[in-house]
Amino acid sequence: MAVPKITGQNTVLTLVERGSARSFHIDSTTIAQVAPIIRENISRESRLMTDEANIYPEFGADFASHDAVNHGEKEYVRYWNEVTDKTRPDGKPQVETTTITTNTVEGYYSIFKRSMKGIYQHCSEKHLQRYLSEFDFRYSNRIALGVDDGERADLAVKGAAGKRLTYRQAN
Numbered sequence: 001m002a003v004p005k006i007t008g009q010n011t012v013l014t015l016v017e018r019g020s021a022r023s024f025h026i027d028s029t030t031i032a033q034v035a036p037i038i039r040e041n042i043s044r045e046s047r048l049m050t051d052e053a054n055i056y057p058e059f060g061a062d063f064a065s066h067d068a069v070n071h072g073e074k075e076y077v078r079y080w081n082e083v084t085d086k087t088r089p090d091g092k093p094q095v096e097t098t099t100i101t102t103n104t105v106e107g108y109y110s111i112f113k114r115s116m117k118g119i120y121q122h123c124s125e126k127h128l129q130r131y132l133s134e135f136d137f138r139y140s141n142r143i144a145l146g147v148d149d150g151e152r153a154d155l156a157v158k159g160a161a162g163k164r165l166t167y168r169q170a171n
Helices: 031-041 103-120 125-140 149-160
Strands: 011-017 020-026 047-050 064-068 078-086 093-101
Touching: 011 103, 011 125, 011 149, 020 125, 031 064, 064 093, 078 149, 103 125, 125 149
Parallel strands: 047 064
Antiparallel strands: 011 020, 078 093
16 A cells, blocks of 8 residues: 655555555545545455555554555565474474565556546546556456456446446536
């Protein structure tokens, strides 16, 4: 999960679980803006991984675990080893390694930013959520997950079923 903010740019909150993404255009990175989105969209059984932003500890305790990497200290991944009750075939205790990182969401933003600069060049704030939804769909239905271009097109058409496809409002 990440909330990039650069002066003069819009604020976006993206929740990424390996394989799928959900993005939200938000006004600010306050707890009042971020907490409801997090609580409504992430299962309490999830392991929350964030950067060091001071808003996350406020609701991190609501989840199975909450770990953060400290980008300010140039920490982008951290490994945590835990001895389990299980034993290896040689009789020694089994150690499980947990990887704490925000690299998945950083990769999502990398793709999003390259596409915005390379394909669209400009996106007004009015339409930002539409662009985010498109990229969420494409990220969540990509070849690496076994969804080819034809299947993705079929899913897009099925998603439009029963919806009025017009930009203008009905009179």
